[in-house]
Amino acid sequence: MPYASVKGVDIHYRVDGPEDVDAPWLVLSNSLGSDLSMWAPQIAPFSARYRLLRYDTRGHGHSAAPAGSYTIEQLTGDVLGLFDELGIDRAHFCGISMGGLTGVALAARYPERIDRVVLANTAAKIGSDEVWLPRAERARNEGMSALAGAVLPRWFTPGFFEREALMFAQIRDVFVHTDGEGYASNCDAIRTADLRGETHNIRARALVIGGTHDLAATPAQGQELAASIRDARYVELDASHISNLERVEEFNHTVLDFLGEQA
Numbered sequence: 001m002p003y004a005s006v007k008g009v010d011i012h013y014r015v016d017g018p019e020d021v022d023a024p025w026l027v028l029s030n031s032l033g034s035d036l037s038m039w040a041p042q043i044a045p046f047s048a049r050y051r052l053l054r055y056d057t058r059g060h061g062h063s064a065a066p067a068g069s070y071t072i073e074q075l076t077g078d079v080l081g082l083f084d085e086l087g088i089d090r091a092h093f094c095g096i097s098m099g100g101l102t103g104v105a106l107a108a109r110y111p112e113r114i115d116r117v118v119l120a121n122t123a124a125k126i127g128s129d130e131v132w133l134p135r136a137e138r139a140r141n142e143g144m145s146a147l148a149g150a151v152l153p154r155w156f157t158p159g160f161f162e163r164e165a166l167m168f169a170q171i172r173d174v175f176v177h178t179d180g181e182g183y184a185s186n187c188d189a190i191r192t193a194d195l196r197g198e199t200h201n202i203r204a205r206a207l208v209i210g211g212t213h214d215l216a217a218t219p220a221q222g223q224e225l226a227a228s229i230r231d232a233r234y235v236e237l238d239a240s241h242i243s244n245l246e247r248v249e250e251f252n253h254t255v256l257d258f259l260g261e262q263a
């Protein structure tokens with residue numbers, strides 16, 4: 001399993017797709033409580049066109065979970081560290097929820113490194129102290145199994161759990177095996193990240209994907225995010241929070257059409 005040591009923090013990543021040096025890079029960034037396996041239905045179609053870099057956000061999957069609260073600067077720094085490790089000057093970026101927040105910060109602060117950006121089920125400010133402080137405390141004190149029942153039902157619409165029982169079992173498995181301290185430290189990063197004053201700096205072409213039934217990053221927040229980014233496009237899918245898994249075909253077409261459009 002490949003790792004990059006970014007300022008002493010081991011970040012686990014995977015690369016799929018063409019070795020062709022001319023193929024553009026596309027980076028995928030996971031949501032809170034998941035890992036790079038959440039992109040499984042995107043790998044075949046996306047890697048047919050792009051050199052696909054997936055990674056486990058610190059505190060998740062096989063990446064290290066250093067002690068102490070994380071910050072959005074650390075989450076973006078980990079991506080830039082991966083770029084350095086792999087010799088990537090510039091890439092497309094697609095992040096969902098917390099991964100989308102990372103994408104907002106990268107596109108606003110490092111315009112020279114980000115080509116096109118897909119911001120799915122996210123906002124420039126996600127949740128509030130009231131959401132994140134008790135969530136982090138519970139993850140630290142009671143562990144991930146205690147949180148699963150409260151958090152996971154909001155990720156999908158009710159029909160998904162019956163239709164995709166196996167997929168949901170895998171998602172749940174990743175969630176409950178996420179390091180509780182690492183998860184809580186990412187809650188701290190989300191809680192303290194308010195990028196609403198920075199989105200006007202984004203120059204990358206941007207696609208914002210919302211989920212009609214998403215309560216964690218609502219359609220109104222997605223529309224607000226899109227409206228704050230120059231020339232951004234907003235597309236809404238009939239999904240809850242994890243739209244890349246709930247509406248695989250629509251998500252894949254929407255992203256590939258956007259990335260492949262002529263400038």
Ligand SMILES: O=C(O)CC1=CCC(=O)O1
Nearest residue numbers: 031032097098099151216
């Ligand atoms: O897990 C949730 O409650 C929803 C969520 C917020 C940020 C993220 O990545 O997921």
